[in-house]
Amino acid sequence: MSAPTTPRAAQGAMSHREIMEALSGLLLVLFVAMSSATIVSTALPKIIGSLNGSQTQYTWVVTATLLTATATTPIWGKLADLYSKKMLVQVAIVVFVLGSIVAGFSQTAGQLIAARAFQGIGMGGVQALVQVAIAAMIPPRERGRYNGYLGGVLALATVGGPLLGGVIVDTSWLGWRWCFFIGAPIAVIALVVLQRTLHLPVFRRDNVKIDxxxxxxxxxxxxxxxxxxxxxxxxxxxxxxxxxxxxxxxxxxxxxxxxxxxxAAEPVVPLQIVRQRTTALAILASLAVGMAMFGGSVFLGQYFQIGRGYSPTEAGLLTIPLMAGVLVSSTISGRLITRTGRVKPYIVAGTIVLVAGFAMLSIMDHETPLWYIGAGMALVGVGVGMSMQNLVLAVQNTVALRDIGAASSTVAFFRSLGGTIGVSVLGAVLANRVTDSITSQLAAAGVPAGASGGGKTSSLNLAELPDTVQHIVRAAYGDATGHIFLISAAIAVVGVVASLLFKQITLRTTIDLAKAARATRETPDAATIPAEAVSK
The missing domain is CATH 1.10.287 (Helix Hairpins)
Structure with missing residues (x-):
């Protein structure tokens, strides 16, 4: 599975056809990882309910994956600077699929959390290495154009995932375990496509130690x-x-x-890259966007199912505005960035829209009209689509090709770290508010506290609770969710401040930084060469 050491990419720019052929495998890999995660997100309330798990365990099923993905992302990125990127992508997806299969056989919430932690190791690799491979093929100026395809796949996975997860859970002869099993055949196809289409240069260095x-x-x-x-x-x-x-x-x-x-001679988080202004601000913005996005959106499926009483399939349909916003904004902004070569305006606009969307969602409760919630989700999606991928692009534009893996994975690391912190903190806030609300409402209704799931039945397993208690639990979850979106909005403000402090960035038209410097010395207007001329 090793990549050839002297591919066409090493000799000159790849043609559009060659790039699209290679992208087909990379985007399929990304689709496998993202759809597997989003399938679970909608099904999770029923999964945890059937395993009689708690709200804390609900949070940790998500947190465990994000945590191991966060911890391993810098290692994957550093390895990509030293060894075959193609081989590493294939290893990452195999690890991810093995974790998915083990998760599908879980018998307790604890086993599921452990399996998801293993799955996160592969997810960290896929998230970092797809970005690294794309950066090794396409100059930053042209990358905005192809980021539209990346955003489209992301949106397709995040729209189709919740719907597919809902259908699987609602289909009696399948059951929730197939939410984990279903990704395996797609992964096999992705591996075959990658083997045939992805050809990248391999830079081998002796006596290198991973930190x-x-x-x-x-x-x-x-x-x-x-x-x-x-x-x-x-x-x-x-x-x-x-x-x-x-x-x-x-x-x-x-x-x-x-x-x-x-x-360390080869640190997993290179401090000399982190100290650069663009990288430092991108890290701060990614941290804030990750905390707000992951921390807020992961609880939407729970809100629609537990707080509003919709089925998993209906919950998946109700999240479409969020994913449609990601698809539309990432595609349009990617095209505009390629045309203009400027990325800062879109990052700033994206973070502002993200704050506005979370601010709208912060006042919702268990009776808020669905059209209002949909509008707020659409704004959140637009904000994410305009900012998340473009923050990585801004950093990749400032480093040489030899450091592209470490730089890309560093931003992905802090974004995942932000998501991990966000899910954990907001999940803890939600759990505490729900517990307090259920306890006080049960006391006011004269119902024993144990009726809410204090025994062997989880409060998330609504089907096993009395009707009176079901109503109290639904109201508690519906009303508490708005509060965590208020916190998300406050966190996202940090991303706005960081993006405003960016210097104006003109994306280079060469794959490597050294070539860009030579081109600038030889031709003063090289930075403004039209992207169409570069691609020919």
Missing amino acids: YAGAALIAAGVSVLLIWVSFVGSSFDWMSWQTFAMVGAGLVLLALAVWVESR
Whole structure:
């Protein structure tokens, strides 16, 4: 499965046809990963209900995947700078599919969380390596055009995934386990397509060491802090020895990680790249966008099913405005960026629209009209489509080809980290508000607290709860969801500030930074060469 060392891409620019053939495999890989994740998102309320899991476990089914994806993304990116990108993409998707199959056989919520954690290792590879491979084929100026295809696949996976997940869960002869199994045949097709179409140069360097210590310290530090967030306020108090121990340990581990990264010969998060203004601001914006997007949208399926009483299939249909916004905005902004060569205006506009969308959703409850919620979701989708991929593009434009893997994976790392923190923090906030609301409403109605699932039945397993309790639980989830979107809006404001501080960026028309510098010296107007001329 190793890539040839002297492909056409190494000799000159690839033609549009060659790029599209290679992209077909890469985008299919991305589709497998994204659709597998979105299929689960809609089915998760029923999955956790059938396994009698808790709201905390609901959150950790998502958090576990994001956490391991976050921890391994920098390693995948660094490996991509050293070894065959094609081989690494194929390994990543195999790991992801194996995790999916194991998850499908899970018998408890704990087993499902463990399987999803393994699955996240492959997801981290797919997310980082697809971006790296595209960057190795296409100059930044032209990449805006092809990012439209990337956004289209992303939207197709995120629109079709929830719908497919809902249909699978609602089909009695399939069941929720097929939400995990169904990706396997698509993955096999993706592997075959990649083997035939993806040909990238392989740069081999001797005596290179991967900074596993740094990656382990980062993962351990973040994990300890997220575990603390999940249980503080419910299992122990904010001001307690457990809080001081966990927060202190997490901060010490992260400080050690920074120390290790500053001294490592091949750090997984290169500090010299992170310190660059464009990269630092892109990281800050990605962190905020990731926290807001992942932290907010992951609970929409739960809101529609638990808070409003819709079936999984109906919940999938109701999320279409969000995904349509991503599709339309990513496609249009990608075309405009290729035409103008400027990326900052679209990132700024995207983050502002994202804040507006979350602000609209922050006032919703269990009786809010669906048209209003749909409008808010559409704005969130437009904001994500205009900002998320373009933040990676801005960073890729500032680094040489030899560092493209580390730079791309660093931005993806912090975006995933933001998503992990967002899901964990907002999930904990949601769980606490729901618990308090259910407890007070049960007491007011004169219903014993154990009737809400305090015994063997989860409060998410509504079918097993009395009608009176079902109404209380639905209202509690519906009313609490708006509060987490308010927090998402506040977090997304950080992304607006970071994007406004960007310098004006003109995307280069060459794949490598060194070539761009030579072209600029030889031809002063090289930066303004039309993209169409470059592609010919």
